[in-house]
Amino acid sequence: MKRYILASVFAAMLVPMWAFGQEGEQGKDVKHQIELREMELQLQGREAKMDFERKIQELELEKRKIELEHIRRPHKPGPHPLLLLCAVVHILVAVWVYQDIRQRNCGSGIWIVIALLTGLLGALVYAVVRIGDTKKTD
Numbered sequence: 129m130k131r132y133i134l135a136s137v138f139a140a141m142l143v144p145m146w147a148f149g150q151e152g153e154q155g156k157d158v159k160h161q162i163e164l165r166e167m168e169l170q171l172q173g174r175e176a177k178m179d180f181e182r183k184i185q186e187l188e189l190e191k192r193k194i195e196l197e198h199i200r201r202p203h204k205p206g207p208h209p210l211l212l213l214c215a216v217v218h219i220l221v222a223v224w225v226y227q228d229i230r231q232r233n234c235g236s237g238i239w240i241v242i243a244l245l246t247g248l249l250g251a252l253v254y255a256v257v258r259i260g261d262t263k264k265t266d
Contacts, residue, residue: 218247225254234261 222244229235235258243250 214247218244221247221251225251228254228258232258 222240225243226240229237229239239250239254239257243254246253
C-alpha cells in the first residue's frame with residue numbers, strides 16, 4: 129500500500145510537470161512563429177528596398193543614356209545672326225539701287241547685281257557713278 133500511495137504521489141507530481149512542459153513548448157512554438165513572422169517582414173522590407181534602389185539605378189542609367197545620345201548627336205546650329213544681318217543689308221541696298229534706277233529712268237540692271245553681291249561697297253560705287261551722271265544730265 130505504501131508503494132501504491134508512493135506511486136500515486138509520484139504520478140501526481142509528474143502530471144503537472146508534464147502539463148507545464150506542454151505549455152512551455154506551446155509558448156516556445158508561439159515565440160518561434162512570432163520570430164519567423166518578424167524575419168519574414170524584415171525580408172520583405174529588404175526586398176522592397178532593393179527593388180526601389182534597382183529602379184532608381186535603372187532611371188539613372190536611362191538618364192545617362194539620354195545624355196550620351198545628346199552628346200553624340202551633332203548639333204546643327206542655325207545661321208549666325210551677323211550673317212542674317214549682312215544678307216538683309218545687301219537686299220535692302222539692292223532694293224534702293226533698283227528704286228533709284230527706276231526713278232531716274234537711267235542706269236543698268238548690272239548695278240542691282242553688284243549691290244546685291246557687294247552690299248554697302250557696291251552702293252557706294254553706284255552713288256559715285258550716279259553723282260557723275262547727274263552732272264552730265266542736268
